Amino acid sequence: xxxxxxxxxxxxxxxxxxxxxxxxxxxxxxxVRQEIALAKAEATESATRxxxxxxxxxxxxxxxxxxxxxxxxxLWWGIGNSTGRGWAALILAAIWAVxxxxxxxxxxxxxxxxxxLDRTTETVKKIPTALKGHEEENV
Numbered sequence: 001x002x003x004x005x006x007x008x009x010x011x012x013x014x015x016x017x018x019x020x021x022x023x024x025x026x027x028x029x030x031x032v033r034q035e036i037a038l039a040k041a042e043a044t045e046s047a048t049r050x051x052x053x054x055x056x057x058x059x060x061x062x063x064x065x066x067x068x069x070x071x072x073x074x075l076w077w078g079i080g081n082s083t084g085r086g087w088a089a090l091i092l093a094a095i096w097a098v099x100x101x102x103x104x105x106x107x108x109x110x111x112x113x114x115x116x117l118d119r120t121t122e123t124v125k126k127i128p129t130a131l132k133g134h135e136e137e138n139v
Contacts (some may be wrong), residue, residue, distance in 0.1 A: 031127065039120045042104030046114045060103035068096050 072092050079088035 001062045028131070035120060035127075038123065039117055042115070042120055048117060049114035050111060053107055053114065056110055057104070057107035060100075060107055064096070064100055064103065068100075072094060072096070081096075 075092055076085065076088045079091055083091070
């Protein structure tokens with residue numbers, strides 16, 4: 001059995017370049033599949049949070065409309081009996097403006113809690129050094 005001068009390994013035990021490239025290709029393929037799966041999971045979570053926030057804002061708009069429609073007429077007439085119809089309308093407009101602001105702030109807060117693809121971004125940044133065999137440098 002002959003020995004390879006460069007590696008010191010017997011000729012039969014030398015790693016084949018094709019085998020090494022195949023292994024690297026498989027590892028890279030696995031890494032890409034895992035990153036895609038992570039991105040899908042994070043996107044689903046973010047979409048769920050955005051959907052909830054948008055639903056709350058839409059519900060706030062519908063609820064505000066009906067409340068404004070039915071209660072405003074009753075309050076307008078009730079307040080208008082003592083202050084006059086014009087002042088009663090201004091008072092009601094101010095009340096509904098406050099309600100609208102509160103609902104919009106709650107809905108906006110829900111939308112702000114939606115995260116992007118944090119973990120995917122973090123792990124994708126580690127790929128170049130991991131390919132060089134230095135994955136612990138990014139920890």
